[in-house]
Amino acid sequence: MKLTRRRVLGALAGAAVAIGVPPIWLSRMKTYSGPISDHFDGLHFFDPDGSPPRTLAEVLRWQFGGRGQRAPWPDWAPSPYADTPPRKVEGGKARFSFIGHASWLIQTAGLNILVDPVWSERVSPFSFAGPRRHNDPGIAFDALPGIDVVLVSHGHYDHLDTATLSKLAARFSPRVITPLGNDVTMKAADPAIKAEAYDWQDRVELGSGLAVTLVPTRHWSARGLFDRNKALWASFVLETASGKFYIVCDSGYGDGRHFRRVAEAHGPIKLAILPIGAYEPRWFMRDQHMNPADAVKALADCGAKQALAHHHGTFQLTDEAIDAPAIALAEALDAAQVPREKFAVLKPGQVVEI
Numbered sequence: 001m002k003l004t005r006r007r008v009l010g011a012l013a014g015a016a017v018a019i020g021v022p023p024i025w026l027s028r029m030k031t032y033s034g035p036i037s038d039h040f041d042g043l044h045f046f047d048p049d050g051s052p053p054r055t056l057a058e059v060l061r062w063q064f065g066g067r068g069q070r071a072p073w074p075d076w077a078p079s080p081y082a083d084t085p086p087r088k089v090e091g092g093k094a095r096f097s098f099i100g101h102a103s104w105l106i107q108t109a110g111l112n113i114l115v116d117p118v119w120s121e122r123v124s125p126f127s128f129a130g131p132r133r134h135n136d137p138g139i140a141f142d143a144l145p146g147i148d149v150v151l152v153s154h155g156h157y158d159h160l161d162t163a164t165l166s167k168l169a170a171r172f173s174p175r176v177i178t179p180l181g182n183d184v185t186m187k188a189a190d191p192a193i194k195a196e197a198y199d200w201q202d203r204v205e206l207g208s209g210l211a212v213t214l215v216p217t218r219h220w221s222a223r224g225l226f227d228r229n230k231a232l233w234a235s236f237v238l239e240t241a242s243g244k245f246y247i248v249c250d251s252g253y254g255d256g257r258h259f260r261r262v263a264e265a266h267g268p269i270k271l272a273i274l275p276i277g278a279y280e281p282r283w284f285m286r287d288q289h290m291n292p293a294d295a296v297k298a299l300a301d302c303g304a305k306q307a308l309a310h311h312h313g314t315f316q317l318t319d320e321a322i323d324a325p326a327i328a329l330a331e332a333l334d335a336a337q338v339p340r341e342k343f344a345v346l347k348p349g350q351v352v353e354i
Helices: 005-019 056-064 162-171 182-189 257-266 292-302 324-335
Strands: 094-100 103-108 111-115 149-151 175-179 194-198 203-207 210-215 235-240 243-247 271-275 306-310 343-345 351-353
Touching: 094 306, 111 203, 162 182, 175 182, 175 203, 175 210, 182 194, 210 257, 235 257, 243 257, 257 292, 271 292, 292 306, 292 324, 292 343, 306 324, 324 343
Parallel strands: 111 149, 149 175, 175 194, 243 271, 271 306, 306 343
Antiparallel strands: 094 103, 094 351, 103 111, 203 210, 210 235, 235 243
């Protein structure tokens, strides 16, 4: 295999996005500093119940040590759907619009909330290399209603997109709720981004009777060579008049304790948003990304009445085919004797209303 400079940069950028191993060309970055805790040692965050990130040697083994198993994706896989959301959704109703990958618009109680918004063409530190879109966002940026709140789960490029956050700040000036340290990244990119950083288990009032709690998730974070795990990562429990929504933007499964703890502390959960993609090769991805069978177990563990799948079908971060997560989810639901309609797979632009 001929390793061109573009291929090497693209492969390493893709690996950085997929698993949190930082690209070597990003090095001088401000990072979080704060008091020591049970998941922060004064320099790095850690999950007492998680696993450390993969090493650079393991990244190179995956990227260049037999890439013949990487499934080809179509250059363009357009969704047949496109959403034009209402200005607001009032009262106890809730509307979930799938934008693509891990990006959502949630509308309820008169507030409009974006989750991990990404409208950029690539999720990469480069404009010319790294994972690119295979379909358009399910909502055109100019079709967005007024955005009140943005939830950003962690610092990987497919979740924290500073270009999109800057556009949102310029147009809507929303509050941006994020785990500790990610505010440093955002404000370094654009001081106009109204980032508020919180720790695990912090509960944040959003207004209109809504609140969000940041909860531990089995993952990690990095954007540069010297900032691995120097910013925190989290999932979210959103409290609304419609019920509680558990939003898991990126997570491995482990033994399921993260999901069971959310059920114990925050249940009952009405709806969970769970990742089902970016999981192959399994030897490499197991500790940071769930596969569909893991996601079905996570649904049972958290006790949610309904689930929506995401983190698939837009950016090729890993080796599975573009439609493999949806196919494998249907098989896993059948094997667990769970009705398929309980765990829905949407395409960008599709909407679920409660």
